[in-house]
Amino acid sequence: MSAPTIRTRRTAEADDAVERARDAADRESWAEAYALLRAHDRHPSRALTADDLSVLADAAWWSGHIDESVTARLRAHAAFLAAGDHRGAGLASWWLHYEYAGLGRPAAAAGWLHRARHHLEDLPPCPEQCFLAWTDAEEAEQHGDRAAALAATRRMTRLALRSGSPDLLALSRQAEAAVLLADGRRAQALALLDDAMCAVSAGELTGMFTGWLYCLALTQCMEAADLGRAVEWTNAAMEWCAPPWSGHPPADPAPGPAPGPAPPGASTPLPLTVPSGENPFRGVCRARRVEVLDLIGAWDLAEDEARLACREVPVDCLESAAAAYYAAGDVQRRQGRLDAAAVSYAHAHELGRIPQPGLALLRLAQGRADAAVAGVELALACQSDPRHDLLGRARLLAARTEVALAVRDVPGAAEAATALDALAGDVPLLRAMADTARGAVALAAGEAALPPLRRALAGWLELRVPYEAAQARMLLAAACRAAGDEEAAGLELVAARAVFERLGAVPDARRAAALLSGGKRRRLPGGLTAREAEVLRLVATGGTNRDIAQALVISEHTVSRHLNNIFAKLGVGSRAAATAYAYAHGLL
16 A cells, blocks of 8 residues: 555544544533544644634543643634634633633633633624623622623623524523522512523533533522522432533543542541543532532431532532532531531631631530621621622521520610511512521510411421421420410420431430420429429529520520519529429429
């Protein structure tokens, strides 16, 4: 065979490899496309076109080779520029801006964004300009200019409609929904978000846009306190992310686990990276799932998922790993594993998240009330835009109510509960939180607590949020006892204890059991009421009026009134005599 014939055959084979790589990219079989193009590109005589270099960059990104992706994208930009293709060069520039931002190189990202504008802004309307409009919207939102942000998203929609791209249209809908949510226009925003997610669930979008929309929508649902959508879309996202998927190598064995941060509760976090061949969006979606699992009471699974999420989250999404650590800390705190919770909150803080209100509630459980008050108040003061994260704001206000009641600051608790009530509107999750806070304040102030607490319990049960429902039952039990209805109080305590035991919330289960045993005596000696017997037991253990008020979540004035009644009924004149009576009549 002659040399020209050999060269012709090799050229044909090379062309066939590129065609197969293009076909693999069209099928989003990224590992296959990456292997074919990388092997082709190693040969010095086989130059890839600008479009093929862009495909190589995409395939490298999906395969976990971020540095190679950037290198290929730089070469693609140069090739587009040499060919005078400003649209191609502009899109390559925008992607370089996106990748450099993800790698934590803001100066390089800003430079490539400037180049993208230079290439694209003076051109007639084209699909590539959608990406610039998206960036404009995000920058305007960061500067608080909602009018400019909305105008940018609507410009993005016009360009997307003109292009006929389902990807760009769905992304523009999501971008507009984000601005509208931040502006308080909830119904409009959710309608747009539903429209965008229809395209996702129908499989109409490419992988990159599907991943973007899942991550963005899940974040928006949690911040907007829309638990129903969060549950539905989290499940769908995890199904999409689950292996086997098209980014995995077709024949090679799956890679071993990559280094990641320490599991929640462990002492030392490690650098985050995405294992080669894994879906880069899986860790972010899983971190959001952890938050949902925490709410719906699947705590063991939530902690397991948090460990996985922290290993899977890419380096440019550390806030998602922080969210997973924080959610794990909440689970550990409520289960009484306070040391593990402290470690998880510390890791969340290391990754850039203020671990509040969980840390404040941890300090309260540790008896450090002053630290709890300071922590939650500082977190509230640092929240620059409460409407950006409604659920985060509501959780801080709910914790502020709880902490204030624990330190007998009933006016402060009432102020926080009022703010929470105003924030809640008709959002079911926030409304249940607000009714719980209002009921707790009313109970501490000696006012009618049963109506808001019953509304709160109904709300939590409808949402299927078991831990918060059980906490509402505990407050209801106290309100029923205060009203003299021991039977109703006992029913609420039994139901609450069952939930706490199932969840592993040991401190709460013990508290419910203690209150149940204290309320079982049908006839108390001396004509004492159940509440007076509780006060007497605490007096007998050496509690001061302040200690008793904190334990029973009532005011010191109310404790004094109960003591006067106790002394009168028992015919005693001192705490020592009352304690002796309690021992003599088996009240301890």
